[in-house]
Amino acid sequence: MVEPEQDPLEEFAPNAEWAAALRAAPREWFVPERAWVPGVGVVDRQLATQEWRQAVQRDVALVTQIVDGDVELTTENVDRNPHRLTSSSSAPSLVFDMLRLLDPYPGDRVLEVGTGTGWTAALLSAYLGAQQVTSIEVDEQIAAQAKEHLDRAGFTPRLVVGDGTVGDPDGTPFDRIHVTCGVVTIPYTWVEQARPGGIIVVPWSPSVGMTNLRTRLTVTDGAAIGRFHRVCAFMPLRAQRDPFAPIRGEPRERSSAIDPRRIAAAGTAFEVALAGLLPGVSFSGGGSNPVDSTFRATLREWVSDSHAIAIQPPTGGTAEVRQRGPRNLWDELEAAFQAWVHLGEPALERLGLTVNTTGQHIWLDSPNNQLTEVTH
Numbered sequence: 001m002v003e004p005e006q007d008p009l010e011e012f013a014p015n016a017e018w019a020a021a022l023r024a025a026p027r028e029w030f031v032p033e034r035a036w037v038p039g040v041g042v043v044d045r046q047l048a049t050q051e052w053r054q055a056v057q058r059d060v061a062l063v064t065q066i067v068d069g070d071v072e073l074t075t076e077n078v079d080r081n082p083h084r085l086t087s088s089s090s091a092p093s094l095v096f097d098m099l100r101l102l103d104p105y106p107g108d109r110v111l112e113v114g115t116g117t118g119w120t121a122a123l124l125s126a127y128l129g130a131q132q133v134t135s136i137e138v139d140e141q142i143a144a145q146a147k148e149h150l151d152r153a154g155f156t157p158r159l160v161v162g163d164g165t166v167g168d169p170d171g172t173p174f175d176r177i178h179v180t181c182g183v184v185t186i187p188y189t190w191v192e193q194a195r196p197g198g199i200i201v202v203p204w205s206p207s208v209g210m211t212n213l214r215t216r217l218t219v220t221d222g223a224a225i226g227r228f229h230r231v232c233a234f235m236p237l238r239a240q241r242d243p244f245a246p247i248r249g250e251p252r253e254r255s256s257a258i259d260p261r262r263i264a265a266a267g268t269a270f271e272v273a274l275a276g277l278l279p280g281v282s283f284s285g286g287g288s289n290p291v292d293s294t295f296r297a298t299l300r301e302w303v304s305d306s307h308a309i310a311i312q313p314p315t316g317g318t319a320e321v322r323q324r325g326p327r328n329l330w331d332e333l334e335a336a337f338q339a340w341v342h343l344g345e346p347a348l349e350r351l352g353l354t355v356n357t358t359g360q361h362i363w364l365d366s367p368n369n370q371l372t373e374v375t376h
Helices: 008-012 016-024 049-056 075-080 092-102 119-128 140-153 188-192 260-265 267-277 329-342
Strands: 034-037 041-044 062-066 085-089 110-113 133-137 158-161 174-179 194-204 212-220 223-232 252-255 281-288 295-301 306-312 320-324 351-356 359-364
Touching: 008 016, 008 092, 016 092, 016 119, 034 049, 041 049, 041 075, 062 075, 062 140, 092 119, 092 174, 092 194, 092 212, 092 223, 110 119, 119 133, 119 140, 133 140, 140 158, 188 194, 188 223, 188 351, 194 223, 212 351, 260 281, 260 295, 260 306, 267 281, 267 329, 267 351, 267 359, 281 329, 295 329, 306 329, 320 329
Parallel strands: 110 133, 110 174, 133 158, 174 194
Antiparallel strands: 034 041, 034 062, 062 085, 194 212, 212 223, 223 351, 252 320, 281 295, 295 306, 306 320, 351 359
């Protein structure tokens, strides 16, 4: 018997079993004919076969759709819509690291939220058997393309076209739930559809437009509890995307009491803590403005349509703040930052997440020690 040729992406497989799954479901079988490659642009398999294959074998995410498929995938259109990239084939190292966190056992039943190109559904099918895998995709165009990929590769997982936040009530319970899109609010539906002791792996984000974190939750007693792992980047769950709403209202001006660079430097751990101290508020320490070299940091809370921006001169010193909407978000941010300092500026490893019937809660060191929202 001739051994299958080794796939160059096998170096990212967590073990021999996942490497075998990769050989049974090579990435190139699931990347569309045209894809956008970072630093290269759009490559077309028909026009530039070698460049396309080289891109597929790189450890990078390949964008496969923009603007929900309403705009053709071209280099020019990607440049015009940098914030409207709506589907991709994730970088292989990230795909396999999420599968490592998922850690399915033989016989496990898996629900995947976000079929995308179909590659991860194929890897799971090769690893567990297609009869153990259900994959749900909200975009009919993407779902149809994924089905073509899977049919051609000989995999037949159960495919559902619909809202991933609803899950698959007809297929419950699941031993593993694998989410392939960025999520701000984890639907309790997923907790309900997982077996006790089951695992949910999800790219969780503290708020809209903020960093994703590889998050692993264990389901028990009507709740999902777990910790955060490394930073990652996924397309956002469509039901929770940035609404791109314009900023309205007359500004209220004041000076910042805390250097915005200090707040921005607090990094991912503070962003996560902020989800507990100031839930629903997005913070961005955007760094130096390319036009005037000022340092800028912004806050947005979509429900109340509140906004704040702090602008600091290139030479440092006091930052001027403009706040709009019913909430004074910069005042609240300074209070949250001081509360975080009083907690000892805990590292990310000390923080965790609980999802239960009352919502999702950030905790410090133990699920019994939930962070409480600063008053405003």
